[in-house]
Amino acid sequence: MKNPTLHDVAALAGVSYATADRVVNRRGNVAEKSVRKVNDAVAQLGYVRNIAAAKLSKSRHHHLAFVLPDKSHDFFGRMHDQLAAAALHLKTAGVVLDVIEFEAFDARALEQALSGLIGKNYDGVAFVGQGLDKFSTSLTALRAEGTKIVTLVSDVPENNRDHYIGIDNVKAGRTAGRLIGFSHGGKPGHVVLTAGSLDLRDHSDRINGFREVIEADFPNIGISEVIETKDQAELMQQSLHQNLSDASPITAIYNAGAGNEGLVRALRERDPDGAIFCIVHELSTTVCDALQDGFVDVALDQRPEIEMNRALALLQAIADEMPPPPSPELIPAIYVRDNLPTEMN
Amino acid sequence: MKNPTLHDVAALAGVSYATADRVVNRRGNVAEKSVRKVNDAVAQLGYVRNIAAAKLSKSRHHHLAFVLPDKSHDFFGRMHDQLAAAALHLKTAGVVLDVIEFEAFDARALEQALSGLIGKNYDGVAFVGQGLDKFSTSLTALRAEGTKIVTLVSDVPENNRDHYIGIDNVKAGRTAGRLIGFSHGGKPGHVVLTAGSLDLRDHSDRINGFREVIEADFPNIGISEVIETKDQAELMQQSLHQNLSDASPITAIYNAGAGNEGLVRALRERDPDGAIFCIVHELSTTVCDALQDGFVDVALDQRPEIEMNRALALLQAIADEMPPPPSPELIPAIYVRDNLPTEMN
């Protein structure tokens, strides 16, 4: 019933504990024959090392860093909150977690924050890859030290990180397109598209996915040029005010960016009966209220809490030299006014 | 940098290790004064016991059982698969997991399976509470032994279990209602409602939620009587064939139950151009295909994989005498044809 130990393996293989240890921990200087004997014994017994014992022995404090944008947005605030909530569990698991903030949307600040981690011998670093599209020397240096890199929410080129944890933004955009298509019930319409910046990979992916679906399956729905708002409320509000007063009847809005305060304000003024079908990203309190009041109809949400949990579990597994835990694909939650989380009421 | 040990606590409190141990492990026979000193030291140092060491010391193999319906449905199959995927991680964590199957939808079989666990000293048991609405003696006996009980997917009365892991089915039904409402774009319509059985709590909750929304916010959409299909393909197919040939123009279908094979077959014959807006539960391969072919428009999915992970993490935490890990609320995934998981293609 109890799991076999390395002693059991050694005994079965007919070698000493030391040799078994040399094999399973790849210390080298072992004859081919012994390697085979040990591996056979491992397979036969189904030996897996006892992580608790390994951790204890190494008295290893996994050292992780999360580099996150400051709480300028509700969304980033939720990330910070989730880390705080996990603090106790991390501590008992012997994980030391440093959280470093940088100014949101500032790729230079991010690069600087990352460079500050070099030489500190972190086991793993997770960060929001916002805008860090280009080659990053800090990242390369960190990886050269053996630090594992996980990107969150917004990816960097694949060859510069170990894992990406976030949604597929093309899919998200396609989903938004499908829902807006549905909402027209076969009738023609015209959609206003907004985004923070098309230079941000996640925003542009969403826009592209959205366009694909509308153009392919809902040909009688028109699409406006994308309004870039830098995720700033004022800019968004002004742009929309202009658009919504046009003669052309707007039937829907899709904001592929974050920051919906300006959008909601504009809608509350210009669309008081909520006739326009509106889809946005990320469930802030603003959006929650707007959903309940009928100004926003659907919110796609990344659920950063889950992403943080995933990142933590993944980095711990890697540090333990375990395969990543089985994790079903992340897809954005789709909120309407009827399935809002009870915590947010 | 490194975490304080119980020795550190004892030293700071000015008591022996033995006394500190007596306090933190509640062994009793300690003077009030010492208790206070130790607790103060714990607080001051932020001591939390090292779980790895504790586990090792106790050489404790958490003993868990999952009692699941057999793989009669895709949905239950996914549950089994996820447990299999987690096997390695469980093993390294010293968790012994027994999976017991019972005949799906048979409350007696479930009760019997549960009674078989009595006296085996399980730390935790998770099961699909299907139909086990009434007072269950096995459950009471298990809990009396100290076994922690988690219900999955379908709950039992609150006072008979420790946790429920599953979605809020009223919310799910409301969400379906909202989406069907959206899909009519203001036009009138008529919805056919189906369910496995209104005696199943989850099915009836969904129907109720659905009704609430349609009646409140979409008064010009009519709702049929609920067709009960016992989740059997034949019955579903026949009933629908009848309904879909009626003179009254059906605009939408909501199946609150599981088992969509019959539904999809009927639609493929009677609604070849996919004009009817159709929402179902659980993403089987049948549903996946139907989404891609346009016969089904939306699938609400519980993501049993995530539920299994949650259940495992929760039961382990409880067995370690830890608070439950921070877990964002479970809400059903909403699939359209554009955000299907890549694994299922």
Place this chain on the structure above:
DNA sequence: AAGAAAATGATTGACGTATATCATTTTTGC
């Protein structure tokens, strides 16, 4: 076959907690 190199065996001490034993001190009741 001798010497060098490689492989193996035997053993040990951490790591931090749980748990137990036994001796000693302090407190309590009367």
Place this chain on the structure above:
DNA sequence: GCAAAAATGATATACGTCAATCATTTTCTT
């Protein structure tokens, strides 16, 4: 103030792995 009871201290072992040391054996080289 004395005996009984309660509390405390001191100490030891086990848990399984990791990492190290040192002695010994086997294999290779020429």
